[in-house]
Amino acid sequence: MTPTKSSRPSVRDRILSTASELFYKEGVNNVGIDRIIAESGVAKMSLYNHFKSKxxxxxxxxxxxxxxxxxxxxxxxxxxxxxxxxxxxxxxxxxxxxxxxxxxxxxxxxxxxxxxxxxxxxxxxxxxxxxxxxxxxxxxxxxxxxxxxxxxxxxxxxxxxxxxxxxxxxxxxxxxxxxxxxxxxxxxxxxxxx
Amino acid sequence: MTPTKSSRPSVRDRILSTASELFYKEGVNNVGIDRIIAESGVAKMSLYNHFKSKxxxxxxxxxxxxxxxxxxxxxxxxxxxxxxxxxxxxxxxxxxxxxxxxxxxxxxxxxxxxxxxxxxxxxxxxxxxxxxxxxxxxxxxxxxxxxxxxxxxxxxxxxxxxxxxxxxxxxxxxxxxxxxxxxxxxxxxxxxxx
DNA sequence: TACACTACAGACAGACTTGTCTACATAATC
DNA sequence: GATTATGTAGACAAGTCTGTCTGTAGTGTA
The missing domain is CATH 1.10.357.10 (Tetracycline Repressor, domain 2)
Known part of the structure; x- marks a missing residue:
């Protein structure tokens, strides 16, 4: 079901893509970090390795x-x-x-x-x-x-x-x-x- | 220092007045119930007696x-x-x-x-x-x-x-x-x- | 083969949120 | 004066939030 690693966008891009969709649709204050990592299929530490903070x-x-x-x-x-x-x-x-x-x-x-x-x-x-x-x-x-x-x-x-x-x-x-x-x-x- | 009860606005008005100021200045999501009761000098139960919820x-x-x-x-x-x-x-x-x-x-x-x-x-x-x-x-x-x-x-x-x-x-x-x-x-x- | 790097999975701390509950004090009313 | 209303003060539950930490798996490179 999940695409192979090579065909999938990079972790950073997946985070930004999911965050973009959620932040715009529901507002930055109404979307938590946990939502973003869950919907982008990424580990929490991966997010904090690519971005200093929310x-x-x-x-x-x-x-x-x-x-x-x-x-x-x-x-x-x-x-x-x-x-x-x-x-x-x-x-x-x-x-x-x-x-x-x-x-x-x-x-x-x-x-x-x-x-x-x-x-x-x-x-x-x-x-x-x-x-x-x-x-x-x-x-x-x-x-x-x-x-x-x-x-x-x-x-x-x-x-x-x-x-x-x-x-x-x-x-x-x-x-x-x-x-x-x-x-x-x-x-x-x-x-x-x- | 605090005005006497009779000269003071009603509890409900004090809550609304404080909430109005804070909600407008900082946004409804950035102001919590605790802020409002603290700055209006009101007990938490007083707020929930006058308003069903936030x-x-x-x-x-x-x-x-x-x-x-x-x-x-x-x-x-x-x-x-x-x-x-x-x-x-x-x-x-x-x-x-x-x-x-x-x-x-x-x-x-x-x-x-x-x-x-x-x-x-x-x-x-x-x-x-x-x-x-x-x-x-x-x-x-x-x-x-x-x-x-x-x-x-x-x-x-x-x-x-x-x-x-x-x-x-x-x-x-x-x-x-x-x-x-x-x-x-x-x-x-x-x-x-x- | 061995090492370094990256990512996953999830526990965890600490702070914050809303809303409920109890105990006590004061004010108005019968 | 006794009773009822209303308000205060603060503990508390249950959930949320951000951010940190540990352990493990997989991948690329020397």
Whole structure:
């Protein structure tokens, strides 16, 4: 039943994979170490050999998720639109694809920040960095589209962006992505130089 | 040092007051029963005589906070603006006043929903109800201002609203209220019938 | 073959959690 | 004044949590 050692992912990857799924679905505070080792089929000492502590595992998870999410998001936006001005709005189409995933439960970085409630936690800095890189990416799209007041516009788009994520999470309502895109379209048009 | 019994608030109120402060500041999962009884100067059995369980205390807290927050929000909006069209935008000025409070840590209902991660929890329904009443109130303002597509506009304003709350919480950035108001102004203008 | 490394399995400590129970004190009411 | 309500103080049970430790099995390498 269990795959052979060679075909199986490494112990570290199995731990991170299981932790990722559970942490996102149920929250970092609601998932214990024992759950993670049981579901990943790993010895407890193996976990503590690869990660200094649970907090370290959480921070590593967030770091990995930050990288992967950004790669996915960028690729999705660029798949959905090619023109710079279209790509600014396509971020909300990408959002919708995210919302449609059956296991969607909001932004892991917002959620973890709230759960940890501690700015000293290593995961908090990762979360802030995540939001900053999202800003940078959207800002680059806005600049490419040659829209006025790019910084202000980006900040406004981010409010729609984060708002949509939170409302979609709370109400299980995918439609908000469309509403956000409509609103963004009005804001973008107002900043068009044409 | 301790006030006399007669001048002191009731045991139930002291428990709720302490729980409210701690639950909001540190999160429901990070605050234990023992903390609450110690800081409110109450016996453990007194707490369990007034509340069936910790979950019951959480739900009661959210219910009380829902009522009080809505009363505060409505009063603040109506203090800041009188004309219907101004009141639609004044919701973001009220937001800013909220953000400026030193103990601001986002929306208790979003936070609790994330922490509990369980739609069956009695507090979850309270949170959904809270969001619905916010929608209803903003919708009533939009209707009074006689703007087009009131439902769609309200949904869009709520995205800015919730987005501002989350970003303000994450980044400790009060300025987002101004950005949200600017964006809302553009959306409202686009829906003006004049 | 011998050694080192990695992982498994599970006991264990110590701290923390919620909720119950008892014993005692104070306040209000008949 | 006696009784009933309510609150205090703290022990306690039963479970959870993180993190450490021991012993054993398997694998790769010298």
């Amino acid at each position: 907090d370290d595992l959480i921070a590593t998870w967030l770091q990995q998720r930050d990288e992967r999410w950004r790669i996915w998001f960028k690729a999705t936006v660029e798949r959905l639109a090619t023109e710079p001005s279209d790509r600014v709005l396509a971020i909300f189409d990408a959002l919708q694809e995210w919302f449609e995933q059956p296991n969607f439960r909001g932004c892991a970085f917002i959620n973890s920040t709230i759960e940890l409630a501690n700015p000293e936690h290593p995961g908090y800095q990762v979360s802030l960095h995540h939001q900053q890189t999202i800003f940078d990416y959207i800002y680059s799209l806005v600049k490419s589209a040659e829209l006025s007041d790019p910084e202000i516009l980006t900040q406004q788009l981010i409010l729609l962006f984060e708002g949509a994520i939170v409302v979609a999470m709370m109400q299980h309502n995918i439609e908000v992505a469309v509403r956000a895109k409509q609103a963004a379209s009005v804001l973008v048009t107002a900043k068009s130089k044409s | 979950d019951d205390l959480i739900a009661t807290w959210l219910q009380q906070r829902d009522e009080r927050w809505r009363i505060w929000f409505k009063a603040t909006v109506e203090r800041l603006a009188t004309e219907p069209s101004d009141r639609v935008l004044a919701i973001f000025d009220a937001l800013q006043e909220w953000f400026e409070q030193p103990n601001f840590r986002g929306c208790a209902f979003i936070n609790s929903t994330i922490e509990l991660a369980n739609p069956e929890h009695p507090g979850y329904q309270v949170s959904l109800h809270h969001q619905q009443t916010i929608f209803d109130y903003i919708y009533s303002l939009v209707k009074s201002a006689e703007l087009s597509d009131p439902e769609i506009l309200t949904q869009q304003l709520i995205l800015l609203f919730e987005g501002a709350i989350v970003v303000a919480m994450m980044q400790h950035n009060i300025e987002v209220a101004v950005r949200a108001k600017q964006a809302a102004s553009v959306l409202v203008t686009a829906k003006s019938k004049s």
